[in-house]
Amino acid sequence: MNLNNLLRLAFEEDISSVDLTSEAIFTNSDVSTAVLISKDKGILSGIDVFQAAFQYFDCTIHFECYKSNGDQLSEGDAICTIKGLTKSILSAERVALNLLQRMSGIATMTRACVDAINGTDTRIVDTRKTAPGLRLLDKQAVRQGGGFNHRFNLSDGILIKDNHIKASGSIENAILRAKKYAPHTVKIEVEVESVSDFIIAQAAGADIIMLDNMSNEDMASCVKLKREDCLLEASGNMSLERLIDVAKTGVDLISVGALTHSVKAMDLSLRFE
Secondary structure, X not given: OOHHXXXXXXXXXXXXXXXXXXXHHOOOOOEEEEEEEEOOOEEOOOHHHHHHHHHHHOOOOEEEEOOOOOOEEOOOOEEEEEEEEHHHHHHHHHHHHHHHHHHHHHHHHHHHHHHHOOOOOXXXXXXXXXXXXXXXXXXXXXXXXXOEOOOOOOOXXXXXXXXXXXXXXXXXXXXXXXXXXXXXXXXXXXXEOOHHHXXXXXXXXXXXXXXXXXXXXXXXXXXXXXXXXXXXXXXXOOOOOOHHHHHOOOOOXXXXXXXXXXXXXXXXXXXXO
């Protein structure tokens, strides 16, 4: 889904036909200025989306931005100024803020995770556990927080998980079938839950192996046994406090579903002058 389609659906949801309150009180001669203020500490993400939402609703709205995506915000910081028709600003405010607050919350959590493993060679990556319809923005926010994206959707790569393995009969069967189907440009990732299954998946030719809900000790064992060209991804119950110990095992990637499925929206406010 592209941004314009997303905004169309968002505004159709929020304004089915007309903003009764704003239309009742204001006319096309009423013009206002509003300032976007941070009421929280965190990482700004989605200021371009915030602007696009207002200008999708009314292309005459003017912006002056003081902060950029990826910037660290402090409480009280002015982020941008908006000028335009009063009723347009009021009608578009909620959709624009909802998107910006969610994206900034994701970026803030991502930055905290990236900072937690500073000094290691491990990457923080996201998952597909995003809000339906918002994956484009959720994953953009992860990047702006300093993280990296896993596959965007099911068409982006082969990831053999526990149910694929059960349904196909074994790890070897699943990998063999995937190799016969996949073009040479696509890598094959397999999820395993034990060191013994890791050994089987690696021997069967997996390019990437996801170590799911393993202990730090078992992950360290897999790192010692892995081929040089095989990537290891740690996943499952990745709390902020645990990340550094997981990274120190030597895994290449840590996927954190909480970046997008348990995010706390950042507190931002649009104040009229």
